[in-house]
Amino acid sequence: xxxxxRKTGNNPALRKRFGAATAITLMxxxxxxxxLMAVNFTASAASPPTVxxxxxxxxxxxxxxxxxxxxxxxxxxxxxxxxxxxxxxxxFALVLDGSGQFSTSPYVNGRVYAADYAxxxxxxxxxxxxxxxxxxxxxxxxxxxFSNLGAGTIGGLVFVPGVYNWASTVTINxxxxxxxxxxxxxxxxxxxxxxxxxGVNIILSGGAxxxxxxxxxxxxxxxxxxxxxxxxxxxxxxxAMQSGATLNGRALAQTAVTLIxxxxxxxxxxxVPTVIAVTPPNGATCVDNDSVVTATxxxxxxxxxxxSATFIVMNGNTPVAGTVTYSGVTATFTPTSPLAxxxxxxxxxxTGATDLAGNHIVRNYKWSFSTCVVVKDKCAPTxxxxxxxxxxxxxxxxxxxxxxxTDSGSGIAKVQISPNGKTWVDATGTNSFVWCGLxxxxxxxxxxxTDNAGNAKVTSVTFYVHIxxxxxxx
Numbered sequence: 176x177x178x179x180x181r182k183t184g185n186n187p188a189l190r191k192r193f194g195a196a197t198a199i200t201l202m203x204x205x206x207x208x209x210x211l212m213a214v215n216f217t218a219s220a221a222s223p224p225t226v227x228x229x230x231x232x233x234x235x236x237x238x239x240x241x242x243x244x245x246x247x248x249x250x251x252x253x254x255x256x257x258x259x260x261x262x263x264x265x266x267f268a269l270v271l272d273g274s275g276q277f278s279t280s281p282y283v284n285g286r287v288y289a290a291d292y293a294x295x296x297x298x299x300x301x302x303x304x305x306x307x308x309x310x311x312x313x314x315x316x317x318x319x320x321f322s323n324l325g326a327g328t329i330g331g332l333v334f335v336p337g338v339y340n341w342a343s344t345v346t347i348n349x350x351x352x353x354x355x356x357x358x359x360x361x362x363x364x365x366x367x368x369x370x371x372x373x374g375v376n377i378i379l380s381g382g383a384x385x386x387x388x389x390x391x392x393x394x395x396x397x398x399x400x401x402x403x404x405x406x407x408x409x410x411x412x413x414x415a416m417q418s419g420a421t422l423n424g425r426a427l428a429q430t431a432v433t434l435i436x437x438x439x440x441x442x443x444x445x446x447v448p449t450v451i452a453v454t455p456p457n458g459a460t461c462v463d464n465d466s467v468v469t470a471t472x473x474x475x476x477x478x479x480x481x482x483s484a485t486f487i488v489m490n491g492n493t494p495v496a497g498t499v500t501y502s503g504v505t506a507t508f509t510p511t512s513p514l515a516x517x518x519x520x521x522x523x524x525x526t527g528a529t530d531l532a533g534n535h536i537v538r539n540y541k542w543s544f545s546t547c548v549v550v551k552d553k554c555a556p557t558x559x560x561x562x563x564x565x566x567x568x569x570x571x572x573x574x575x576x577x578x579x580x581t582d583s584g585s586g587i588a589k590v591q592i593s594p595n596g597k598t599w600v601d602a603t604g605t606n607s608f609v610w611c612g613l614x615x616x617x618x619x620x621x622x623x624x625t626d627n628a629g630n631a632k633v634t635s636v637t638f639y640v641h642i643x644x645x646x647x648x649x
Contacts, residue, residue: 224535226362241256241431245435261291266282269287275292310409327341328346328348330349340366350377357384365390367394372399374399376402377405422439447534447537448529450524467508467510480528489522526539554630560636580622585630617640
C-alpha cells in the first residue's frame, strides 16, 4: 500500500493504469493456474470401457466414399470402401485377385476390398460400415470426464485415461502425451474439426496402446506434414493426411480418406478373452429347475474378476441370488434356490471379466433360457413283477411272466424285458411274456421301465425250475 501511494499519489491516471496492470497480471496468473489444473486434474479419471469397433477393427482404413493416394504411401493392414465401388480407390495400382473378392496393391501390405467385388465381400463390408458408425456413436455419446480443456488448443498437455470432450475445433499445436497402462482407454470427443500441426507427436507413455485410443471427430481430421498420430480416428466427415504424416491406428471415415506419401500401421489388438460355450445353451427351453449356469472362456481368466458383479443372472429386472465360482476356464453360477417354473432367465458376463493379462472381454455376453412350465419329473417309474413270485418253484418248461409298470409323473415311455439278463427286448404296451425253453435250475427275469423324462427302473425276480418226472436237488 505504501509503494502504491508513492507511485500513484493522487494522480487518477496513474491509479487507473496501475489498476489495469494489476488486473492483467491476475488474469494471466489465473490462466496459468487453469492450465496447470487441467494437466493435473486429469490424473483423477478412471479408465472407461473400450469402444467396440466390431468388424471395422479388421481394417487400417475404412471409408464410405473413397480412398485417394498420392505418392509412396505404405499401409500395413487391409483397406476398404463401401458402399461406393472400387473406382473410388485411386492411386493404388490395384490388381484384382482371381477370386474377384479383393485386390492387391504395391502400397498395401494387406488386401483391398470394395463393395462391388464378388461375394461375400459386399455383405462383409456393409456390416463393417454399420459397426464403424455404431462405434462413432458410442464414442461420441459417452459422458465426458473433462470438457473443453485448453479451450481446444491442447498442445503440451498430458492426458490420463478418461473421456474428454470439446464443443469446438481442437488443435494439437505441440506434442501431447497419453500416460497409462496397456489396458487403459482414452476417448476424445471433438464437435468441430481436429488439426494436428506439422511435426507434432501424440506420445504414448507407460505402456499405453494405440488400439485403446479413440478420437470421435464430427468435422474433418487433418494430420499435417510429418506429424505422428497414435490412435483410432472415427470421423463423421473425412480424414486428410498430408505429406509424410504417420498414423499408428485406424482411419475410419464416414466419407473419404486422402493420403500423400504416408505411413499407416493398423495396431495389432491384444488377444482378448471371449465366451466360447454356455449352459444352459442360448434359447434352451424346459431347463431343469435346479440347473446351474456356466460360461466357458477362450483362455484362463483372472479369478478375482469372476464374481457376482461380472456373472449375473436375471429374472426379468430382478437379480437371481446365487454364488459364483471359477475353475479352469469355466465360471459357474449356482442359484441359492431352485429356479422358478415356466420362467425366462437372462445370464450376462460383463466386460469387467478380464484375463490374466488384464484384457477385458470386448462386450457384455448375454444369453437366455427358460425353465419347464411343470417341474421336471425326476422320479423313476414303479415296476412290480406279479408272476412268478421271488423264489417260486416252476415245474414246466414254459412259464408266464407278468408285471405292472406305472409312472405318476411324465408317464411310461417304454418297457423292456430280459430273460436271464442276456438281451433287452422291447415289450412296450404289454404286461406279460411267456418264457419257454426253461431248464432245471435258477432263472432270473428282468423288467426295465423308462418314463418320458428319461428316468428308468429295473426290477427282477428269481425263480427255480424243477421239471416233473425227475429229481433235482434244490
